[in-house]
Amino acid sequence: MGVEAIDRRSFLRVSAALGGGLALEIAVPGRAMAAAATPAELSAYVTIAADGVITITGKNPEIGQGIKTALAMLIAEELDADWARVRVVQADYDPARYPDQFAGGSLATPRNYLPMRQAGAAVRQMLLQAAATRGAVPLAELTTEPGLVVHAPSHRRWTYGELAAAAAHLPLPDPTRVPLKDPRKFRIVGTPQVGVDSAKVLRGEPLFGIDTRQPGQLYAVFESAPAHGGRLKSCDASAAEKAPGVVAVIPLKEAGGAYALVDGVAVVATNYWYAESARTLLKLEWDLSAAKGHSSEAYAAAAKALLDKGAGTSLRKDGDAQARLATASKVVSARYAYPFLAHAPLEPQNCTALYRDGALELWVPSQVPRQAVGMIETRLGIPAARITAHMTRIGGGFGRRLDNNFAVEAAAIAKALPGRPIQLIYSRADDLKRDFYRAAGWHAFQAGLDSGGRLTALTCHAVTFGTDGKPNRACEMDANNFPAGLLADLAYQQSLLPTTIPTGPLRAPRSNAHAWAFQSFLDEVALAAGKDLPQLMLELCAEDRIVGDHSDPAKALSAFSTTRARGVIQRVLADSRWASRPRSGPRALGFGFYFCHYGYFAEVADVTVEVGDYRVNQVWVAGDVGSQLVNPLGAEAQVRGAVIDGLAQAAAQAITFADGAPQQSGFDGFLLGRISATPPIAISWVPSPNPPTGLGEPALPPVIPALTNAIFAASGRRIRSLPIRA
Amino acid sequence: MPEMTAISLTVNGQARTLTATPDMPLLWALRQELGLAGPKFGCGAGLCGACTVQIDGQPARACQMPVGAVGTARITTIEGLQRDPLFERLRAAWLEIDVMQCGYCQAGQLLSAHALLKATPQPDAAQIDGAMEGNICRCATYPRIRAAIAKVAKEAGHGR
Ligand code: FES
Ligand code: FES
Numbered sequence: 001m002g003v004e005a006i007d008r009r010s011f012l013r014v015s016a017a018l019g020g021g022l023a024l025e026i027a028v029p030g031r032a033m034a035a036a037a038t039p040a041e042l043s044a045y046v047t048i049a050a051d052g053v054i055t056i057t058g059k060n061p062e063i064g065q066g067i068k069t070a071l072a073m074l075i076a077e078e079l080d081a082d083w084a085r086v087r088v089v090q091a092d093y094d095p096a097r098y099p100d101q102f103a104g105g106s107l108a109t110p111r112n113y114l115p116m117r118q119a120g121a122a123v124r125q126m127l128l129q130a131a132a133t134r135g136a137v138p139l140a141e142l143t144t145e146p147g148l149v150v151h152a153p154s155h156r157r158w159t160y161g162e163l164a165a166a167a168a169h170l171p172l173p174d175p176t177r178v179p180l181k182d183p184r185k186f187r188i189v190g191t192p193q194v195g196v197d198s199a200k201v202l203r204g205e206p207l208f209g210i211d212t213r214q215p216g217q218l219y220a221v222f223e224s225a226p227a228h229g230g231r232l233k234s235c236d237a238s239a240a241e242k243a244p245g246v247v248a249v250i251p252l253k254e255a256g257g258a259y260a261l262v263d264g265v266a267v268v269a270t271n272y273w274y275a276e277s278a279r280t281l282l283k284l285e286w287d288l289s290a291a292k293g294h295s296s297e298a299y300a301a302a303a304k305a306l307l308d309k310g311a312g313t314s315l316r317k318d319g320d321a322q323a324r325l326a327t328a329s330k331v332v333s334a335r336y337a338y339p340f341l342a343h344a345p346l347e348p349q350n351c352t353a354l355y356r357d358g359a360l361e362l363w364v365p366s367q368v369p370r371q372a373v374g375m376i377e378t379r380l381g382i383p384a385a386r387i388t389a390h391m392t393r394i395g396g397g398f399g400r401r402l403d404n405n406f407a408v409e410a411a412a413i414a415k416a417l418p419g420r421p422i423q424l425i426y427s428r429a430d431d432l433k434r435d436f437y438r439a440a441g442w443h444a445f446q447a448g449l450d451s452g453g454r455l456t457a458l459t460c461h462a463v464t465f466g467t468d469g470k471p472n473r474a475c476e477m478d479a480n481n482f483p484a485g486l487l488a489d490l491a492y493q494q495s496l497l498p499t500t501i502p503t504g505p506l507r508a509p510r511s512n513a514h515a516w517a518f519q520s521f522l523d524e525v526a527l528a529a530g531k532d533l534p535q536l537m538l539e540l541c542a543e544d545r546i547v548g549d550h551s552d553p554a555k556a557l558s559a560f561s562t563t564r565a566r567g568v569i570q571r572v573l574a575d576s577r578w579a580s581r582p583r584s585g586p587r588a589l590g591f592g593f594y595f596c597h598y599g600y601f602a603e604v605a606d607v608t609v610e611v612g613d614y615r616v617n618q619v620w621v622a623g624d625v626g627s628q629l630v631n632p633l634g635a636e637a638q639v640r641g642a643v644i645d646g647l648a649q650a651a652a653q654a655i656t657f658a659d660g661a662p663q664q665s666g667f668d669g670f671l672l673g674r675i676s677a678t679p680p681i682a683i684s685w686v687p688s689p690n691p692p693t694g695l696g697e698p699a700l701p702p703v704i705p706a707l708t709n710a711i712f713a714a715s716g717r718r719i720r721s722l723p724i725r726a
Numbered sequence: 727m728p729e730m731t732a733i734s735l736t737v738n739g740q741a742r743t744l745t746a747t748p749d750m751p752l753l754w755a756l757r758q759e760l761g762l763a764g765p766k767f768g769c770g771a772g773l774c775g776a777c778t779v780q781i782d783g784q785p786a787r788a789c790q791m792p793v794g795a796v797g798t799a800r801i802t803t804i805e806g807l808q809r810d811p812l813f814e815r816l817r818a819a820w821l822e823i824d825v826m827q828c829g830y831c832q833a834g835q836l837l838s839a840h841a842l843l844k845a846t847p848q849p850d851a852a853q854i855d856g857a858m859e860g861n862i863c864r865c866a867t868y869p870r871i872r873a874a875i876a877k878v879a880k881e882a883g884h885g886r
Contacts, residue, residue: 273750273754641867675859681869
């Protein structure tokens with residue numbers, strides 16, 4: 001998985017706050033993605049004011065995963081704060097203070113769980129100490145209640161606000177040694193807490209990037225080539241320039257390609273509508289020769305040829321799978337294919353930018369603003385030191401806003417119109433066109449069974465996209481895909497196709513496709529062996545094993561535990577009454593399991609197949625994300641959202657290309673899940689003595705094979721190509 | 727080519743005037759000429775419901791309604807519903823059940839839910855789905871949208 005360095009050391013700094021309170025800086029070790037350990041980075045900033053109000057400044061962008069609420073809950077819990085008096089605010093992008101402002105990869109919870117608690121506990125100790133001095137009483141006689149230090153023998157109490165200034169001057173205790181609460185005594189963490197900004201959203205307050213309004217603001221659209229890889233040959237803007245409300249038409253030159261800036265023409269007007277209307281009057285000539293042949297059908301044909309030829313680059317070779325297959329009593333073979341997908345967050349990409357006196361100010365809904373700023377520096381030559389970025393609330397991420405082409409485009413437009421704030425807004429067609437798609441992929445599997453019906457060998461050859469022998473962004477196949485490490489004879493190979501289509505991570509990257517291909521094929525294998533998939537999974541996981549490097553603490557969480565896998569599998573089988581499921585008729589159950597982003601999820605779908613279509617009656621989910629759910633309301637919402645997302649993806653989503661041009665331009669062609677297709681979703685948590693991990697992603701992958709395996713059980717139709725309703 | 731002209735609207739009970747081409751969708755007039763942030767842009771094609779407002783109490787897609795065609799009809803956005811008793815009940819249920827994730831679709835969802843319960847105070851499950859089908863939630867908060875609407879309906883039933 002290429003991750004994970006969760007170092008438990010963190011550091012704190014306490015100082016006196018303006019106005020007589022206490023200020024606390026919490027730093028946790030840096031980006032887990034980095035190869036080497038990076039220094040601790042400021043993660044949160046806490047102040048206790050003299051009036052007792054506690055303000056927690058969260059540094060990470062909020063994309064709807066509830067991180068702002070969850071991290072504040074951890075600090076407040078150990079601080080024994082009064083949650084009603086805790087304010088949570090969003091930090092601006094500020095690399096000098098917060099070098100790693102990032103949302104993605106379900107990493108925030110595992111990285112922050114312990115450091116945030118330790119920070120809260122350390123400050124609580126200081127408040128206790130300050131009260132001991134003030135009241136001239138022994139420390140041991142003091143306790144805390146929400147927001148108060150209490151001396152029970154003398155019935156005296158001090159508010160945190162009263163003590164904060166004095167506490168700020170005390171030595172900071174070693175945060176790794178301060179006593180932490182017994183999680184059974186938690187009264188904030190593990191209890192349902194409503195998202196901290198919800199009330200504002202329901203008042204219609206301008207919180208999102210697209211709601212940014214600056215004095216004199218203009219609105220821009222950016223017309224790029226109809227096909228990926230197209231170049232602008234000529235631009236006649238005379239009609240567009242005369243259209244109502246238009247202020248400027250600005251051709252922009254490619255700089256850095258799809259991930260930064262492509263050729264195109266910006267139309268800037270006093271209202272988005274005028275910009276969007278005038279865009280249709282542009283007379284543009286494109287050179288689309290580089291995009292020629294980059295079509296979904298051509299990719300499928302090329303992938304088929306590669307799979308027919310066999311032999312890709314070896315990703316993993318355990319034992320001798322070929323020899324085993326040659327002597328197997330039964331060989332099962334099948335191929336699977338899945339399409340490109342768009343992210344389509346509901347808030348279209350947008351960014352507001354003001355360029356003035358060589359400095360750039362941005363209001364940017366990004367999952368990783370650091371990358372936006374770096375790209376603007378490299379591609380547009382505006383020094384990072386002269387860029388200020390404000391982080392706005394974000395109307396959905398799903399990985400799309402890890403790439404920041406929209407910010408570079410906005411900056412380029414602003415740079416051409418100094419002194420005028422401009423807001424670039426993507427139409428939905430722009431959003432589906434200038435996306436970084438989940439890559440399409442093709443898999444050929446073979447499995448060998450011995451005479452006793454035991455799985456003895458497995459091979460998988462995956463075709464994905466790459467350049468110069470390296471997979472493109474978020475395209476690579478994971479060499480640890482289950483059942484790697486549990487089977488003596490196993491081989492995974494990969495072949496690469498060239499492409500002009502930009503790819504990127506989509507919620508549960510790679511896993512969202514691989515889970516389906518592998519678990520569908522293993523369902524076929526199980527049936528060929530006269531059993532069912534859960535039975536095969538439990539056999540493969542029968543021994544207590546940890547696959548991967550668990551001695552290295554940096555990698556321990558991404559190692560696969562058969563024990564934890566069995567835990568969720570058995571739980572979902574019990575919940576769904578799998579053993580007594582219907583064996584014939586149009587209604588059936590299907591199963592899927594996957595481990596990714598440190599989370600173990602087993603899911604069962606109950607499906608009825610009727611006249612050429614199907615309906616999902618219910619989904620059961622069993623998940624193991626460690627010992628503790630920080631915010632159960634948020635956790636369930638993430639799981640339900642992931643399941644519904646997965647069902648919608650599998651049902652009907654695809655972006656197809658014809659000569660580099662996407663064929664879907666709106667929500668009529670790219671179909672998102674709607675309320676009527678939403679089944680009841682029952683969730684069971686299987687706690688295990690492991691550090692708590694995140695939930696934005698791992699519940700999604702297994703629901704897709706659960707669905708398609710159920711369709712097979714109900715109808716005999718094996719879905720080997722997505723989407724189902726192609 | 728359409729010309730800019732002065733247009734009068736009744737928005738959240740107030741008379742407002744703006745200068746725009748009559749073909750401008752109401753959504754862009756509300757958001758960028760009149761400074762309201764509640765109605766959101768999601769698709770511009772009547773397919774997602776993020777822009778839902780009420781026109782004379784009926785839910786409508788503001789991205790599909792030319793501002794020149796609104797005339798004297800009363801436009802209500804989430805900003806204008808804040809003191810409405812039914813909206814207050816919906817908001818309370820929404821917060822208690824913690825419906826929202828990213829929140830971007832939520833104003834549209836509430837406008838549709840409010841119109842539903844105004845017309846049908848005790849909707850059954852199919853009526854709830856039917857009324858909410860046009861409002862996409864990309865974060866898929868649908869189970870809690872159903873639960874919050876059902877809760878408000880149930881409380882109203884008890885109150886009778
Ligand atoms: S923006 Fe109006 S329906 Fe989508
Ligand atoms: S809450 Fe994110 S789109 Fe509905």
